[in-house]
Amino acid sequence: MKIRRLLLLAAIIGLVLVPVLLSQSLINAAIQMLIASLFACAFSLLCGQGGMLSFGHAAYFGVGAFATVHAMNAFGGAGLLPTPFLPLVGAAMGLVVGLIAGWFATKRTGVYFAMITLALAELLYALAPHIKGWFGGEAGVSSMRMPAFGLSFGSNTQVYYLTLAWVLVSLGLLYLFTLTPLGRLTLGLRENARRLSFLGYDVHRVSVLVFAISAMFSGIAGSLQALNMEAANYVIFDLQGSAEVLLNSFIGGVTVFLGPALGAALMTFFGYLVSDMTHAWLLYKGLLFVVVMLFIPRGIAGLVQSVTADIRRQGLARMAPSMALYVAASILLMAGTVYLVEMLQRFFSQDYRSLAALNGKGWPPIAVFGSHWAPTSVLTWAAPILALIAGLAVLRLAHARWTSILENEEGVQTLLARDSAAARGQP
Amino acid sequence: MDYFLVSLLNGLIYGLLLFMVSAGLTLIFGMMGVLNFAHASFYMLGAYFAYLLGRYIGFWPAIVCATALVGLVGVVVERYFLRKVHKYGHAHELLLTFGLSFIIAELVKLFFGNYPVDYHVPAMLSFPAFHAGPLAYPAYRLIMGAIALLMFGVIYLLLTRTRVGIIVRSAIYKPAMAEALGHNVPRVFMAVFGVGAALAGLAGAVAGAFYTTNPNMAIELGVLVFVVVVVGGLGSLEGAMLASLLIGLLTAFSVGVDYSLADLFTWLGAGDWARRMGGLFTLKLSGLSATLPYALMLLILLVRPSGLMGEKE
Amino acid sequence: MNRMPILSLRDVHKSFGQTPIIRGVDLDIVPGERHALIGPNGAGKSTLFHLISGQIAPTRGKIDLDGRPIQGLPAQQVNRLGLARSFQITNVFPGLTVFENLRLAAMRPYGLQYVFWTLIKTRRRITAQVEQLLEQVRLQARADTLASELSYSEQRSLEIAMTLASDPKVIMLDEPMAGMSNEETDYTLALIREVTQGRTLLIVEHDMNVVFTLGDRISVLVYGRIIATGTPDEIRNNGLVKEAYLGEEMAQ
Numbered sequence: 001m002k003i004r005r006l007l008l009l010a011a012i013i014g015l016v017l018v019p020v021l022l023s024q025s026l027i028n029a030a031i032q033m034l035i036a037s038l039f040a041c042a043f044s045l046l047c048g049q050g051g052m053l054s055f056g057h058a059a060y061f062g063v064g065a066f067a068t069v070h071a072m073n074a075f076g077g078a079g080l081l082p083t084p085f086l087p088l089v090g091a092a093m094g095l096v097v098g099l100i101a102g103w104f105a106t107k108r109t110g111v112y113f114a115m116i117t118l119a120l121a122e123l124l125y126a127l128a129p130h131i132k133g134w135f136g137g138e139a140g141v142s143s144m145r146m147p148a149f150g151l152s153f154g155s156n157t158q159v160y161y162l163t164l165a166w167v168l169v170s171l172g173l174l175y176l177f178t179l180t181p182l183g184r185l186t187l188g189l190r191e192n193a194r195r196l197s198f199l200g201y202d203v204h205r206v207s208v209l210v211f212a213i214s215a216m217f218s219g220i221a222g223s224l225q226a227l228n229m230e231a232a233n234y235v236i237f238d239l240q241g242s243a244e245v246l247l248n249s250f251i252g253g254v255t256v257f258l259g260p261a262l263g264a265a266l267m268t269f270f271g272y273l274v275s276d277m278t279h280a281w282l283l284y285k286g287l288l289f290v291v292v293m294l295f296i297p298r299g300i301a302g303l304v305q306s307v308t309a310d311i312r313r314q315g316l317a318r319m320a321p322s323m324a325l326y327v328a329a330s331i332l333l334m335a336g337t338v339y340l341v342e343m344l345q346r347f348f349s350q351d352y353r354s355l356a357a358l359n360g361k362g363w364p365p366i367a368v369f370g371s372h373w374a375p376t377s378v379l380t381w382a383a384p385i386l387a388l389i390a391g392l393a394v395l396r397l398a399h400a401r402w403t404s405i406l407e408n409e410e411g412v413q414t415l416l417a418r419d420s421a422a423a424r425g426q427p
Numbered sequence: 428m429d430y431f432l433v434s435l436l437n438g439l440i441y442g443l444l445l446f447m448v449s450a451g452l453t454l455i456f457g458m459m460g461v462l463n464f465a466h467a468s469f470y471m472l473g474a475y476f477a478y479l480l481g482r483y484i485g486f487w488p489a490i491v492c493a494t495a496l497v498g499l500v501g502v503v504v505e506r507y508f509l510r511k512v513h514k515y516g517h518a519h520e521l522l523l524t525f526g527l528s529f530i531i532a533e534l535v536k537l538f539f540g541n542y543p544v545d546y547h548v549p550a551m552l553s554f555p556a557f558h559a560g561p562l563a564y565p566a567y568r569l570i571m572g573a574i575a576l577l578m579f580g581v582i583y584l585l586l587t588r589t590r591v592g593i594i595v596r597s598a599i600y601k602p603a604m605a606e607a608l609g610h611n612v613p614r615v616f617m618a619v620f621g622v623g624a625a626l627a628g629l630a631g632a633v634a635g636a637f638y639t640t641n642p643n644m645a646i647e648l649g650v651l652v653f654v655v656v657v658v659g660g661l662g663s664l665e666g667a668m669l670a671s672l673l674i675g676l677l678t679a680f681s682v683g684v685d686y687s688l689a690d691l692f693t694w695l696g697a698g699d700w701a702r703r704m705g706g707l708f709t710l711k712l713s714g715l716s717a718t719l720p721y722a723l724m725l726l727i728l729l730v731r732p733s734g735l736m737g738e739k740e
Numbered sequence: 741m742n743r744m745p746i747l748s749l750r751d752v753h754k755s756f757g758q759t760p761i762i763r764g765v766d767l768d769i770v771p772g773e774r775h776a777l778i779g780p781n782g783a784g785k786s787t788l789f790h791l792i793s794g795q796i797a798p799t800r801g802k803i804d805l806d807g808r809p810i811q812g813l814p815a816q817q818v819n820r821l822g823l824a825r826s827f828q829i830t831n832v833f834p835g836l837t838v839f840e841n842l843r844l845a846a847m848r849p850y851g852l853q854y855v856f857w858t859l860i861k862t863r864r865r866i867t868a869q870v871e872q873l874l875e876q877v878r879l880q881a882r883a884d885t886l887a888s889e890l891s892y893s894e895q896r897s898l899e900i901a902m903t904l905a906s907d908p909k910v911i912m913l914d915e916p917m918a919g920m921s922n923e924e925t926d927y928t929l930a931l932i933r934e935v936t937q938g939r940t941l942l943i944v945e946h947d948m949n950v951v952f953t954l955g956d957r958i959s960v961l962v963y964g965r966i967i968a969t970g971t972p973d974e975i976r977n978n979g980l981v982k983e984a985y986l987g988e989e990m991a992q
Binding site for chain 1 (some may be wrong): 847893906
Binding site for chain 1 (some may be wrong): 517519717
């Protein structure tokens with residue numbers, strides 16, 4: 001427990017120091033990371049805690065953004081509220097739209113619910129460019145941040161701190177929510193909504209509330225985006241945005257409160273870092289998501305949780321070799337995959353085709369991460385494939401070692417549990 | 428009259444195309460309870476495979492091969508991906524198929540580029556079937572419709588008249604019982620998944636030549652296919668046919684309708700007011716034709732949730 | 741019976757499509773009694789439970805709870821009127837701890853379902869009530885265990901505790917002993933007897949020993965109709981019942 005609190009404190013201190021420590025462009029990235037983290041946690045309230053899979057959450061992010069831009073433009077540009085309070089507009093809009101959309105969507109469950117949320121988002125995306133008054137058509141709506149309380153909000157740094165403040169407060173509120181009666185009920189919705197109705201709860205009404213609260217915080221995130229960009233465009237409603245928050249949340253892991261935030265932060269950070277280096281970033285993201293879904297269903301945060309629990313039980317010394325094997329396997333697999341994908345991407349790209357055509361006599365070497373590789377050489381393709389095979393082999397070894405350590409322990413645990421149950425007189 | 432005939436044909440054929448893709452999806456959902464997000468990706472793969480192979484082996488052989496290839500992909504997806512996460516529940520399976528659709532789209536962009544490819548109807552097939560006024564109605568559209576109808580007929584006969592069909596239907600409705608009777612239900616699942624995928628691939632291979640073949644095909648059609656399956660009733664083949672035709676006709680007819688709510692209000696005497704309000708009131712139906720299927724789906728989900736022909740929950 | 745029945749069914753019919761399952765049931769449950777419902781498989785006992793608890797609505801007929809008509813009301817309303825049921829297949833919240841499970845069940849009568857402005861742990865009365873429930877079903881030691889990790893009979897105990905949590909007037913138990921060993925059955929029987937003091941119990945069970953020792957009165961449901969209602973002795977000696985259901989066993 002204490003370690004967690006210290007880590008949290010350290011993280012917050014780190015976040016506060018970001019503008020001091022990092023360059024301007026990285027501050028931008030940090031703002032994006034914060035916004036994505038809040039959006040992911042808001043999404044996860046509905047999806048991870050409430051068990052309601054929403055495929056159209058960008059809708060609430062988007063309405064929050066648009067409402068904020070319009071609020072910024074109100075009163076001839078002076079703004080409906082002082083700049084630091086504008087996210088309240090996003091919250092209000094998200095809440096209202098969430099109540100309406102949620103009322104319809106939660107009338108159904110499971111796949112049908114997911115389809116409704118998708119349809120609502122697609123409907124909005126299709127309608128938005130036509131309603132120019134609200135959504136500004138192709139160009140969108142833009143505005144300018146107004147000074148308030150002696151701050152100009154012109155610099156990146158000030159926007160960063162405004163974003164940080166709102167994100168920390170929102171995350172704090174979201175966390176406190178999980179400790180309230182409604183918050184506990186949300187988990188009940190996920191675990192067994194049917195039983196809730198037999199316990200006397202109006203499941204539909206509870207679902208609508210949870211949906212609306214999730215939409216409200218999504219609206220705050222959208223609002224922060226609008227403040228940052230000083231603009232909003234209808235493409236914000238695109239399926240891409242809904243897909244992104246979904247991928248981020250599940251990669252991070254929805255079983256831990258800050259899991260989605262972690263996933264969003266990591267994905268946004270890496271996206272920022274590597275989008276200049278590769279065209280295939282989205283492919284990597286998708287591959288990671290599928291790998292997580294198949295092999296690490298509780299996400300990265302869940303994985304960290306269970307690994308630390310195992311280490312605490314078994315001792316670091318016993319687990320360290322297996323951990324090293326896992327790390328080695330991951331490196332091999334990632335290297336092989338990245339290399340292969342990059343080679344293929346360049347080989348099949350339009351630019352390369354043109355180059356090869358110009359060259360006349362065959363295939364010129366391809367540049368990947370600084371070195372050149374000839375596409376006709378066997379080694380070029382054999383190297384990554386070998387890396388993948390080796391990585392898989394090491395992975396199997398690591399897995400075998402890890403589970404054998406745990407299995408030995410499990411056998412003892414079950415015996416002990418059975419003994420103590422008998423001693424208590426339970427049948 | 429011409430407009431009516433052309434719209435009717437377009438709507439019916441587009442509807443039949445939708446049916447080709449949604450037939451597999453609704454069968455798979457009825458059978459396994461999984462809504463396969465990647466189903467429209469199979470449609471896209473069919474188009475791309477046909478495009479790729481067509482340059483070497485000819486138009487029709489390429490379509491046949493593409494169909495088989497996509498079927499194979501479907502089998503692999505079921506066997507090595509879906510089956511692994513079955514134990515985590517339907518939500519997890521849905522998410523996995525979502526991830527797969529994402530990856531397939533990105534892979535297509537990787538190999539073929541993030542722009543449409545030149546997959547077109549071969550010259551010998553691009554002649555007009557008849558003339559409706561000034562319009563030349565392409566014969567290829569009728570060919571697409573014919574293929575879809577043929578496919579429906581074959582599936583219907585297969586499911587209702589053959590022994591294999593009976594086994595498949597029993598596996599759909601009572602998998603435990605079918606397994607108890609000695610049938611290899613997992614293999615049936617795999618086969619149905621593969622056939623469903625192949626059908627979507629066939630639709631893609633045939634339609635991709637006429638409509639555009641680009642990496643966004645899957646998303647554009649995908650959501651529409653879900654609408655069809657939900658409106659028709661998850662698990663119901665007849666419902667899928669009905670809903671496909673309905674949506675096809677709705678889209679086709681509304682595309683040419685340049686009326687808006689304001690025009691309706693004019694009829695009531697409040698036209699000027701409506702026009703001044705702007706926004707939603709002056710939106711032409713033709714501009715909204717893309718949104719009509721979603722509106723229909725929302726309506727159905729609220730009024731008759733099990734779909735037009737689905738079983739009541 | 742000069743006391744007004746706390747639960748009464750009048751000419752209740754239920755058909756699924758063309759198939760009639762419940763073909764006219766009349767039943768009166770006296771307040772405070774332990775009433776067992778028995779019958780061969782397929783007689784409609786589960787359907788009857790579903791009809792009373794609000795899961796499905798009767799095709800025809802009236803069901804009154806404490807004088808109030810409840811036929812056709814949704815399950816959550818029936819529960820709020822004071823009737824709680826358990827499930828034959830354990831129907832708890834698997835990913836939550838035993839404590840959480842019971843807290844969700846106990847919370848509702850306090851009207852807290854839409855409250856998100858106070859922390860639940862500040863509501864000490866609920867915590868006390870949950871602890872009392874845990875004690876009643878002897879699950880205190882397992883309070884922090886996930887429901888999915890409980891043994892089968894512990895889960896059945898949890899099932900019963902959750903049914904009790906809202907302090908219902910009428911408690912319906914659907915085959916609570918299903919799948920239990922003799923030892924577990926004896927333990928659960930004693931538990932049920934204890935927790936149903938001062939409440940009305942309607943129980944469906946196949947274990948005849950349980951039925952005849954626990955029940956004040958027994959009703960026999962065959963092909964959707966109640967063919968006999970009476971004390972255990974009356975039922976044991978009833979010719980119709982013997983013929984329809986008990987066969988050779990009870991004749992001994």
